[in-house]
Amino acid sequence: MENCIFCKIIKGEIPSSKVYESEKVLAFNDINPVAPVHVLIVPKEHIVNINDLTQDNAGVLADIHLAAKEIAKKLGISDQGFRLITNCGSGAGQTVFHLHYHLIGGKDLGSKLL
Secondary structure (H helix, E strand, C coil), X not given: CCCCHHHHHHHCCCCCCEEEECCCEEEEEXXXXXXXXXXXXXXXXXXXXXXXXXXXXXXXXXXXXXXXXXXXXXCCCCCCCEEEECCCCHHHCXXXXXXXXXXXXXXXXXXXXX
């Protein structure tokens, strides 16, 4: 956890372009966006990925989804549509091992994921 880049961003040790913050969630612009809107939404508690969810910490998923709803509305993409994606494990493309969701939109994303 001490080397986790997202934990450092949450602590303010690394600057970010914050889009949203609550008691349990932080959201900031991705530094390598794949669309006009590309925001990362992370729980402030270090959770590696979905495989590390428990009954005690699973409530953060509701916080993340409610944050995504607010962010999409704030950024003007809630009506046109957006994607909310998480990668679980290196085989799925997870490169930062702190649970995070990509909120992607601002253009027509089409129907295919790949």
